[in-house]
Amino acid sequence: MAANGSATNWAENLEKLGLTLPPVTPPVAAYIPATRSGNHVYTSGQLPFVNGELSAVGKVGAEVSAADGKEAAKLCALNALAAVHDLVGLDNVVRIVKVVGFVASAPGFNEQPQVINGASEFLGEVFGDAGVHARSAVGVSELPKNTPVEVELIAEVR
Template sequence: MTPQAKLQQLGITLPPVSAPAAAYVPFVRTGNLVFLSGHIARKDGKPWVGQLGKQITTEEGKQAARAVAIDLMGTLQAAVGDLGQVKRIVKVMSLVNSTPDFTEQHLVTNGCSELLGEVFGDKGTHARSAFGVAQIPLGACVEIELIAEVA
């Protein structure tokens, strides 16, 4: 099944690329690699604000990371024209706005990783890092960046 067909089956419509909030571009392609800038979690079109271990639960954080994955795929599609061109999701790096004692950043990030695996199959399995950080721009709960190999 193609990534587009899988998204349709899941009822997911990819959003257009968001305008950068500062001095950067949403993606850079060099050779067969596409580097996507960090995307923050959004809910109802606004930053999904809060801190894991304080106002946001692990399960809510996982949903926020899933929402980021949808935005990332929208940017990736804009970068390559067709998600069928993706040969591999290479790397995901996740920043989780969390309290000092919160230790489930990896479980939050699964929201992104699991959706990428569902949409891209084996091509969606990737290397990954998940970090707890003191704050993310605009107070967002999660920010994720992605590297993909494309045809």
């Protein structure tokens, strides 16, 4: 246990990465950013917004490089953590259970797992062993707002 009673020292780890939790991105349609059911928080799909703007647009493997897609996946995960924090506080996260990542993919692009590693590796850096999770990485033809990546997660909480 960290000094603040949380299972991980997420705030210190974010600081080491040079990051802070952003404000929760307002929904772009009829949903809420996160909801709790029992001991789990489910986030809605999060886009790579930075200060209200998408970090990249287009398909990975065409307008967006795999490296930029990976960075976008990291930003999606950061926004998902902000949604969890806004609902229950990250001090209450026991572990990240599952991540689902969607990659808007150009024809022939099949490196979706490497793109979504941006989210997975980031969650490991923030939560250590508690950030290791089950995962799906799915290639799709289109995503909302022409974003290259969308990520949702499930967190177990106290």
